[in-house]
Amino acid sequence: MDNASLTSSLLALLLMIGALAALPWLLKRWQQRQQGRHAASGVSAQVLASVAVGPNQRVVTVEVGQGSTKTCLVLGVTAHNIHCLHVLGQPAGAQPVAAPPDFAVTMAQLRKDDPTPQP
Numbered sequence: 001m002d003n004a005s006l007t008s009s010l011l012a013l014l015l016m017i018g019a020l021a022a023l024p025w026l027l028k029r030w031q032q033r034q035q036g037r038h039a040a041s042g043v044s045a046q047v048l049a050s051v052a053v054g055p056n057q058r059v060v061t062v063e064v065g066q067g068s069t070k071t072c073l074v075l076g077v078t079a080h081n082i083h084c085l086h087v088l089g090q091p092a093g094a095q096p097v098a099a100p101p102d103f104a105v106t107m108a109q110l111r112k113d114d115p116t117p118q119p
Contacts, residue, residue: 048072051103059085059103 056079072088
C-alpha cells in the first residue's frame with residue numbers, strides 16, 4: 001500500500017468518526033428548533049397531576065392549549081402506549097372550577113366505604 005492511499009484512507013476514517021460525533025449534537029439542535037417553533041406558534045402543554053396505578057402505569061392529567069382554548073386531557077400512560085381516557089374541556093369565559101379532590105384520598109374513601117372484604 002502506498003503512502004497516498006494510506007493517507008486518504010486515514011482521512012476518510014477521521015471524517016466518518018467526526019461525522020458520527022457531530023450527529024447527536026446536530027439532532028439536539030434540530031429538536032430544540034422544532035420545540036421553539038411549537039412554543040412560538042402558541043402550542044403549550046403542562047402536566048397537572050400524575051398518579052401511579054401500577055408498575056409502569058400512570059394516570060396523567062395534562063393541560064394543552066392557551067387562553068380560552070385550554071383543554072385538560074386525562075391520559076393512561078404505560079411503558080408502551082398512551083391512551084386518552086377522558087377530555088375535560090372548559091367553555092370560553094367559564095369560571096375556573098375548584099381543584100378536584102386528590103385521587104389517592106378519593107380511592108381511600110371509596111375503599112373504606114366498600115362493604116366487600118379486602119384480601
